[in-house]
Amino acid sequence: MYVSMKEMLLHAHRNHYAVMAINCVNMEQAKAIIQSAAEEHSAVIINISPRQMKAHGHGDILAPMIKNMAEKVNVPVAFNLDHGAAFEDITKAMEYGFSSVMIDSSSCEFEENVRRTQQVASLAHGMGLSCEAELGHVGMASQADNSKVDLYTNVEQAKEFVDRTGCDCLAVAIGTAHGSYPEGFIPKLDFERLKELNEKLDMPLVLHGGSGAGEENIKKAVACGINKINVCTDLMKYATKATAKALTENPKIDYMDLCIATQNAMKDFIKAYMRMIGSSGRYIFDKDNGPEFD
Numbered sequence: 001m002y003v004s005m006k007e008m009l010l011h012a013h014r015n016h017y018a019v020m021a022i023n024c025v026n027m028e029q030a031k032a033i034i035q036s037a038a039e040e041h042s043a044v045i046i047n048i049s050p051r052q053m054k055a056h057g058h059g060d061i062l063a064p065m066i067k068n069m070a071e072k073v074n075v076p077v078a079f080n081l082d083h084g085a086a087f088e089d090i091t092k093a094m095e096y097g098f099s100s101v102m103i104d105s106s107s108c109e110f111e112e113n114v115r116r117t118q119q120v121a122s123l124a125h126g127m128g129l130s131c132e133a134e135l136g137h138v139g140m141a142s143q144a145d146n147s148k149v150d151l152y153t154n155v156e157q158a159k160e161f162v163d164r165t166g167c168d169c170l171a172v173a174i175g176t177a178h179g180s181y182p183e184g185f186i187p188k189l190d191f192e193r194l195k196e197l198n199e200k201l202d203m204p205l206v207l208h209g210g211s212g213a214g215e216e217n218i219k220k221a222v223a224c225g226i227n228k229i230n231v232c233t234d235l236m237k238y239a240t241k242a243t244a245k246a247l248t249e250n251p252k253i254d255y256m257d258l259c260i261a262t263q264n265a266m267k268d269f270i271k272a273y274m275r276m277i278g279s280s281g282r283y284i285f286d287k288d289n290g291p292e293f294d
Helices: 006-015 027-040 050-055 059-070 087-096 110-126 155-165 191-201 215-223 233-249 255-277
Strands: 019-023 044-048 077-084 100-103 130-135 169-172 205-207 226-231 283-286 290-293
Touching: 006 019, 006 226, 019 077, 019 233, 019 255, 027 044, 027 059, 027 255, 044 059, 050 077, 059 077, 059 087, 077 087, 077 130, 087 100, 087 110, 100 110, 110 130, 110 155, 130 155, 155 169, 155 191, 169 191, 191 205, 191 215, 215 226, 215 255, 226 233, 233 255
Parallel strands: 019 044, 019 226, 044 077, 077 100, 100 130, 130 169, 169 205, 205 226
Antiparallel strands: 283 290
16 A cells, blocks of 8 residues: 555554564565565655655656556555655655655754744644654764764654644654764663653654664664664665675676665565565554554
8 A cells, every 4th residue: 555654654654663664775675675665564654755756766757657566566665765854755646646755954043944844844734644754863873973962862852843834744853964974883872861852742643763773773763663664775685785796696687686686685674674674564454444553
């Protein structure tokens, strides 16, 4: 089923688990993600950023392809614009047929972030789409932004932000960062802040920069209120290693077989992650009564 993020994340919030939001730039990734979700009876979100769309995974091609695949499975699949900063990128995603969008004005002053988010949320809701926003700023691991406490989400400010914007889920900054951390480094997350945000907002919360955060951190983040976890770098690295392994084992491998080998390897990673964050087995399809959340 091709749906927005709203209902699946509300269910995750009410039942204390998280849904993967996986960045995707081609058909093999899309197939691996959707097949994994179907086999694990899990909801899933497919992400793509404006940068990724411009470099490789064009939105006007991926959106109808993902919708077609999603409509063939009995689990909820959303296609979300990740980190939409420019209004033009967001409206193009809506035109292409994305089911959800993220407006990221987290680098702006508070009032400007509110204004931009209000505008996008209103437009998205009018089209039956969901809207994610960000308050605080999840920066880059390469710049050690995860340790900059002044970028973390302010709890009282977050309540005002959500009330004024009407966003459906909120990405919060609690100590993660995008990209790759230094070798062997595990970030320290502010779980007390996360608990306060969860209690104050009572809505789906999003963790960006989940890659490299470590299994213990991820599990605890879910227990403290995270309901959507963005995964990009970890899966990309896993896919690269799987491709290299297949080529090493068989240097004469056919290109199509190489793509399939990488696709199957990605499924192993995705399915294990779904089980770790508690989304597996949440969605059951009853042939008589139709789809139901477990």
